[in-house]
Amino acid sequence: xxxxxxxxxxxxxxxxxxxxxxxxxxxxxxxxxxxxxxxxxxxxxxxxxxxxxxxxxxxxxxxxxxxxxxxxxxxxxxxxxxxxxxxxxxxxxxxxxxxxxxxxxxxxxxxxxxxxxxxxxxxxxxxxxxxxxxxxxxxxxxxxxxxxxxxxxxxxxxxxxxxxxxxxxxxxxxxxxxxxxxxxxxxxxxxxxxxxxxxxxxxxxxxxxxxxxxxxxxxxxxxxxxxxxxxxxxxxxxxxxxxxxxxxxxxxxxxxxxxxxxxxxxxxxxxxxxxx
Amino acid sequence: xxxxxxxxxxxxxxxxxxxxxxxxxxxxxxxxxxxxxxxxxxxxxxxxxxxxxxxxxxxxxxxxxxxxxxxxxxxxxxxxxxxxxxxxxxxxxxxxxxxxxxxxxxxxxxxxxxxxxxxxxxxxxxxxxxxxxxxxxxxxxxxxxxxxxxxxxxxxxxxxxxxxxxxxxxxxxxxxxxxxxxxxxxxxxxxxxxxxxxxxxxxxxxxxxxxxxxxxxxxxxxxxxxxxxxxxxxxxxxxxxxxxxxxxxxxxx
Numbered sequence: 001x002x003x004x005x006x007x008x009x010x011x012x013x014x015x016x017x018x019x020x021x022x023x024x025x026x027x028x029x030x031x032x033x034x035x036x037x038x039x040x041x042x043x044x045x046x047x048x049x050x051x052x053x054x055x056x057x058x059x060x061x062x063x064x065x066x067x068x069x070x071x072x073x074x075x076x077x078x079x080x081x082x083x084x085x086x087x088x089x090x091x092x093x094x095x096x097x098x099x100x101x102x103x104x105x106x107x108x109x110x111x112x113x114x115x116x117x118x119x120x121x122x123x124x125x126x127x128x129x130x131x132x133x134x135x136x137x138x139x140x141x142x143x144x145x146x147x148x149x150x151x152x153x154x155x156x157x158x159x160x161x162x163x164x165x166x167x168x169x170x171x172x173x174x175x176x177x178x179x180x181x182x183x184x185x186x187x188x189x190x191x192x193x194x195x196x197x198x199x200x201x202x203x204x205x206x207x208x209x210x211x212x213x214x215x216x217x218x219x220x221x222x223x224x225x226x227x228x229x230x231x232x233x234x235x236x237x238x239x240x241x242x243x244x245x246x247x248x249x250x251x252x253x254x255x256x257x258x259x260x261x262x263x264x265x266x267x268x269x270x271x272x273x274x275x276x
Numbered sequence: 277x278x279x280x281x282x283x284x285x286x287x288x289x290x291x292x293x294x295x296x297x298x299x300x301x302x303x304x305x306x307x308x309x310x311x312x313x314x315x316x317x318x319x320x321x322x323x324x325x326x327x328x329x330x331x332x333x334x335x336x337x338x339x340x341x342x343x344x345x346x347x348x349x350x351x352x353x354x355x356x357x358x359x360x361x362x363x364x365x366x367x368x369x370x371x372x373x374x375x376x377x378x379x380x381x382x383x384x385x386x387x388x389x390x391x392x393x394x395x396x397x398x399x400x401x402x403x404x405x406x407x408x409x410x411x412x413x414x415x416x417x418x419x420x421x422x423x424x425x426x427x428x429x430x431x432x433x434x435x436x437x438x439x440x441x442x443x444x445x446x447x448x449x450x451x452x453x454x455x456x457x458x459x460x461x462x463x464x465x466x467x468x469x470x471x472x473x474x475x476x477x478x479x480x481x482x483x484x485x486x487x488x489x490x491x492x493x494x495x496x497x498x499x500x501x502x503x504x505x506x507x508x509x510x511x512x513x514x515x516x517x518x519x520x521x522x523x524x525x526x527x528x529x
Contacts, residue, residue, distance in 0.1 A: 011355030022385030215378025
C-alpha cells in the first residue's frame with residue numbers, strides 16, 4: 001500500500017463504519033416492520049413510505065417545506081442588504097464579516113435558548129410590556145410557528161450572508177456607475193443590474209439556508225414546544241417516544257434525500273463556484 | 277447611492293444577530309431570579325459552579341471534545357493530504373454528504389447502528405459511542421480547513437525534498453506537516469467547538485452516565501426559568517468566541 005492509500009485508510013474506515021453503514025441500516029429498516037416491543041422485524045414492506053403520504057405526515061412535510069421556504073426568503077431579505085453593505089465597506093470589510101460570523105460560532109443551543117429567554121411568558125419582552133402597562137397578561141410569543149421561524153432565520157442568516165458577500169464583492173463597480181450614468185435611479189440599478197448579476201450568490205445562499213432549515217430539529221423543538229412539528233421532530237419522535245424505527249427510518253430517508261438532491265442540483269449548476 | 281439607508285438596514289441586521297446574546301449575557305449578572313433588573317450580582321455564576329450536574333456535564337463534554345477533536349484532527353489531516361495527492365471522489369462525496377445530512381438523521385442512524393452492534397458485543401451507550409459519533413461528523417470540518425491550506429501549497433516543495441533523498445513519508449513529515457501546522461491547529465480548535473456544542477446527535481447516542489453540558493443545559497431550559505442557564509451560556513459564548521478568534525487568526529497565517 002502506498003503512502004496516499006495508507007493516509008486515506010483511517011478516514012475511509014471511519015466514514016464507512018460510522019457514516020455509510022448507519023445510513024445503510026436506516027435504509028434497510030425503512031423497508032421492515034415494527035415489532036411488538038418496538039423492535040424491527042420482517043416481513044419486508046413499503047408501507048412505511050406509503051404512510052408518509054397520510055394526511056398527518058403530509059401536513060408535517062408541507063409545514064417543513066413552507067417554514068424552510070419562509071425562513072429562506074426572510075434570510076434573503078435581511079441578508080442581501082447586509083452582504084451588499086459589507087461588500088462596499090472598504091477596509092472594514094473583515095471586521096463586519098467577523099461580526100456576522102461570531103454569533104454563528106457561538107453555541108447553537110445557546111443562541112436558541114437566548115430567544116427562549118426573550119420570548120417566554122416571563123421573558124424580557126413580556127416583562128417590559130407589562131411593566132409599561134402596554135399589556136395586562138403575557139403575549140403568547142413562544143411555542144408557535146412564528147417563534148420557530150424567528151429562530152430559524154436567526155440561526156441560519158450567516159449561511160446566506162457569506163456566499164452572497166462573496167458574489168457581491170466580485171461585482172465590477174463600473175456596472176453600477178454605467179447604470180447611474182445612463183440615468184437609472186439607485187433602486188432601478190439594484191433591481192435591474194445588481195440583483196440579476198448576483199443571482200448565483202442568491203441561489204447558493206438560499207440553498208445553504210433551505211437545507212438545514214428543512215432538517216431543523218432543535219429550533220422547532222425548543223421554540224415550537226412540540227406544537228410546530230417539523231420533519232426533524234417526526235424522526236426524533238419515531239425513534240424515541242413512539243419507537244417505530246421502520247417508519248422513522250423512512251422519514252429520515254425522505255429528509256436526507258431531499259437535502260442531498262438539492263445540494264447535488266446546486267453543485268451541478270453554474271452556481272457551484274459560489275460555494276467554494 | 278442611498279448608502280445611509282443601506283447602512284441603517286445593515287446595522288439593524290447586525291443588531292438582530294447580536295442583541296439576543298448581549299441580553300442573555302447582561303441578565304446573567306442580574307441579582308433577581310426574574311427578568312427585571314435588580315442590580316449586579318455574580319450569584320448565578322456561583323450557583324452554576326456549585327451545581328453537580330453542570331460540573332459533571334462539563335467534565336464529560338471536555339473529555340469527549342478533547343478526545344474526539346484530537347482523533348478527528350489526525351484523521352481529517354491525513355484525509356485532506358490523501359485527497360490533495362490525488363482525488364478520491366467517493367470519500368470526498370461522503371464527507372460533503374455528512375455535512376448536509378440533517379443532524380437528527382445522522383443521530384438516529386448512529387443509534388440504529390450501535391443498537392444493532394450491541395447484539396454482538398457486550399457494550400452500551402456511553403462516552404465511547406458519543407466520541408465515535410463526534411469524530412464521524414467532525415472529520416469533514418477538519419478536512420475542509422486543511423484542504424483550503426493545501427490548495428496554496430506548492431507541490432514542487434515535496435518533490436524537491438524527495439530529489440534530495442527524502443522518502444515520501446519523510447517529505448511529508450519534514451516539509452508538508454510544518455507548512456500545515458497553523459491550519460491543523462485551527463481545524464483542531466474548530467472540531468473542539470463543534471464537538472463541545474453538539475446536542476442533537478449526542479442526546480441520541482449518549483447513555484445515562486454520559487450526559488454532556490449541552491444536554492444538561494437543554495434539560496434546564498426545558499424545565500423553565502433559571503438564570504443559572506444564562507450564566508453558563510455567557511461563559512460558553514465567551515469561551516467559544518475566544519477559541520474561534522484564535523482559530524481564524526491561525527487560518528490566516
